[in-house]
Every structure is written in structure tokens, then in C-alpha cells.
Amino acid sequence: MTIENTESQMRKGLLELCILGIIRKEKEAYPSDIAEQLKLAKLVVLEGTLYPLLTRLKNAGMLDYRWEESPSGPPRKYYSLTGEGLKFYTQLRNSWEELSTSVHHLTNTI
Amino acid sequence: MQRIIQINIGGRVIPIEEDAYMALKDYIASLERQFANEEGKDEIIQDIEYRIAELFGIRLSGGAAAIDREDVKKLTDTLGHASDIGGTRHLPVRYEAQKQQQQNSTRSNNGARRLYRNPYDKMLGGVCGGLGAYFDVDVVIVRLVFVACFFLALIGPIAYIIAWAIIPLARTPEELSYMGDGEPMNFHDIARNMGEELQDLKKRGEQMSRELRDFFSKKK
Numbered sequence: 001m002t003i004e005n006t007e008s009q010m011r012k013g014l015l016e017l018c019i020l021g022i023i024r025k026e027k028e029a030y031p032s033d034i035a036e037q038l039k040l041a042k043l044v045v046l047e048g049t050l051y052p053l054l055t056r057l058k059n060a061g062m063l064d065y066r067w068e069e070s071p072s073g074p075p076r077k078y079y080s081l082t083g084e085g086l087k088f089y090t091q092l093r094n095s096w097e098e099l100s101t102s103v104h105h106l107t108n109t110i
Numbered sequence: 111m112q113r114i115i116q117i118n119i120g121g122r123v124i125p126i127e128e129d130a131y132m133a134l135k136d137y138i139a140s141l142e143r144q145f146a147n148e149e150g151k152d153e154i155i156q157d158i159e160y161r162i163a164e165l166f167g168i169r170l171s172g173g174a175a176a177i178d179r180e181d182v183k184k185l186t187d188t189l190g191h192a193s194d195i196g197g198t199r200h201l202p203v204r205y206e207a208q209k210q211q212q213q214n215s216t217r218s219n220n221g222a223r224r225l226y227r228n229p230y231d232k233m234l235g236g237v238c239g240g241l242g243a244y245f246d247v248d249v250v251i252v253r254l255v256f257v258a259c260f261f262l263a264l265i266g267p268i269a270y271i272i273a274w275a276i277i278p279l280a281r282t283p284e285e286l287s288y289m290g291d292g293e294p295m296n297f298h299d300i301a302r303n304m305g306e307e308l309q310d311l312k313k314r315g316e317q318m319s320r321e322l323r324d325f326f327s328k329k330k
Contacts, residue, residue, distance in 0.1 A: 032161065046190025048141075051157045055150040072171070073164035074120040077157065 011045065015053060017096055018043060020081065020089040023063070028078040054079060062088050114176045120156075120163030125176040133182045134162075140192035158189065276311055 022037045023029045029037075031054060035047040057063045062085035065077045081089065112127040117134075126134070141158060145151040165185055166177050174181070189195070228239030231249055238256060242249035280286045 031157070032164075046188070046195055047161070048158060048189035048195035051161075052145065052148065052150075052154050052195065055154050055157065059150050070164070073167040074122055074160045076160075076164075 011043065012049075014096070015045060015049070016057065017089070017092045019050065019053060019057070020062070020085060020092065023079055024081055024086065024089055028066075028080045030076045030078050057085070061085070112178075119166070120160040122163040122167060124163065124166050124170070126166075127176055127178045130177050130179045130182045133179055134177075134185075137182070137186050137192075141195075144192040144195070161189070276307075 018038060018041075019034055022034050026033070026037075031050045032047060034050055035045065038045055054063065058065060058079070061082060063079045064082050065079045067075045068078050070076045112129065114125050114127055115131055117124050117126055117131060138155070138159070141155060142151070145154050148154065162185060165188070166181070169177065169181055223244060225244045226240050227236035228243055229236055231239030231242070233253065238252040239249055241247075242252045245252075280289055
């Protein structure tokens with residue numbers, strides 16, 4: 001059991017919520033944009049982590065994507081939220097609020 | 111000196127140095143292993159390859175003649191190693207490293223000899239060839255020992271079946287008591303008994319052949 005391991009588990013658990021949040025805010029987002037935003041928010045993740053996560057969310061019907069030609073290379077996938085994705089995000093968001101209140105309360109009082 | 115080769119990745123043609131290509135190939139293979147059981151495996155790999163092509167494209171337009179090892183290293187650091195990007199259904203982080211170590215230790219082998227069936231020196235399955243090489247013994251000797259063992263092993267069951275056929279069963283209480291009681295046998299007794307038994311056997315053989323003859327003639 002190491003601190004890095006526990007921290008990375010925490011980050012992984014919240015990554016889906018953060019990704020959905022970014023896409024909701026941007027309306028449409030490209031994976032490396034998402035990585036950039038996460039970095040700006042000091043939530044450092046490896047860019048490669050995003051690809052399997054996005055594909056899983058897309059296959060679960062939470063996300064949709066469209067191809068866009070890029071001047072600097074191959075076409076890019078721009079992801080957007082589906083109706084179901086938005087519901088999923090709202091639910092996760094509420095759970096997070098509750099959870100963080102509980103955690104905050106517990107770690108402050110004990 | 112490095113050979114520069116051209117690869118097609120994400121629909122782009124990219125010039126890359128040969129050892130950098132090998133490193134990249136290993137990296138993508140490790141990703142494929144990581145996502146082997148994943149439903150969207152092909153899509154994930156394709157997305158990552160597109161991103162690799164994009165990053166390499168940026169590097170090349172920045173003035174590099176070809177992608178080298180350093181670029182591949184930077185790329186894998188940015189994207190993350192296979193074991194680190196498995197997402198929620200990932201294997202333990204150190205899995206890849208352990209596997210690597212195991213492979214290395216098998217290859218270097220520490221000079222220990224190992225027993226294998228020898229595919230280049232075999233009659234049936236290469237067992238004797240392998241054993242001969244392992245124990246530094248001529249294969250012919252190993253084969254002879256095996257053949258001898260084979261025939262020796264056959265003697266037991268055959269002798270038992272023959273004995274079963276020729277030794278009579280003790281049927282009466284008298285015969286049962288003769289079995290263990292009475293004078294211990296000496297050589298002469300044994301020889302005499304053998305003679306009697308052989309006579310008996312001859313008689314029984316004759317009787318058997320008569321019965322068989324009767325049996326077959328009746329059948330006709």
C-alpha cells in the first residue's frame with residue numbers, strides 16, 4: 001500500500017465525472033483538449049488513460065462523436081454528451097457533492 | 111548509423127529510425143495486450159495511433175528529418191505505459207514490469223540446463239533425445255534402456271496370465287489345507303512336482319484341444 005497508489009485510485013474514480021464535466025462545458029471536446037484542461041486544473045493524468053475511458057463511455061451511450069479534419073494530422077474525434085450522458089453526469093455530480101460533504105465532515109471532526 | 115524507414119500510422123506516412131520503430135512497435139503491442147479483452151479494443155488502439163500520428167506530424171513539421179528513439183520515449187511518457195492506462199478494469203500496475211522480468215530471466219537462464227524433448231533427434235516424441243542431451247549420455251544408450259524397460263515390464267503381466275492359466279484353483283478344503291501345510295519343498299521335490307505338473311498340463315492340454323475340436327465340429 002503506497003500513497004501514490006491510493007491517490008491514483010482516487011483520481012481514476014473521479015476521472016469519468018471530470019471528463020463528462022469538461023465535455024459538458026466545452027459542448028465538444030477532443031481527447032488532447034481534455035487532457036490539457038485536466039492538467040490546467042492540476043489533475044494530472046496520462047493522456048493514454050483517456051482513450052479507453054472515452055471509448056467505454058461512448059459504447060455505453062453516454063457520448064457521441066463526430067470526425068473533424070485537422071490541418072496538422074489525421075482527423076480528430078470530437079466528443080459530445082448525449083441526453084443519457086447528461087443525466088449520468090448530473091447523477092454523478094450529485095453523488096460527488098454528497099460524498100465530498102461526508103468526507104469533509106468526517107475528516108474534519110475525527 | 112541508422113536506417114530510416116517509412117511507416118503508415120493513422121493514415122499518415124511517417125519517416126522513422128529503425129530502432130525507434132522497434133520501440134514504437136513494442137509499445138503498440140503492449141497496448142494491444144493490455145486491451146485484449148476489451149470490447150472496444152480496436153477503436154482504442156486506432157484512437158491512440160491517430161494521436162501518435164498527430165504528435166509525430168507536429169514533431170516533423172517542427173524540423174525533424176525523422177522520428178528517433180527520443181521522440182518515441184517522449185510519446186510513451188505523454189500517453190503512458192500500457193499498464194498505467196488500463197482504466198478502471200486495469201491489471202495491477204506492476205504486472206507488465208514483472209512479466210518483462212520473467213521473460214528476461216528465462217532468456218538469460220543463469221547457465222542452468224533445462225530438460226526438453228528434442229525435436230531434431232527423435233524416433234517418436236524426442237523424449238530419449240532430450241534426456242540424452244540433458245544427462246550427456248549417448249542417445250542410443252538411452253533408447254536401449256527404454257526398450258529393455260519396456261520388455262521387462264511386459265514379462266510381469268504375461269507371466270502372471272500364463273500362471274493364472276496353468277496353476278489350478280484350490281477347490282476343496284483338502285486342497286486349501288495342502289496349500290500352506292505339509293513338508294517344506296526341497297529341490298528334488300520341486301523337480302518331481304514339476305514333472306508331475308507337466309504331465310498333468312499335457313493331459314489338460316490334450317483335453318482342451320479335444321473339447322475345442324468338439325466345439326467347432328458341433329458348430330459346423
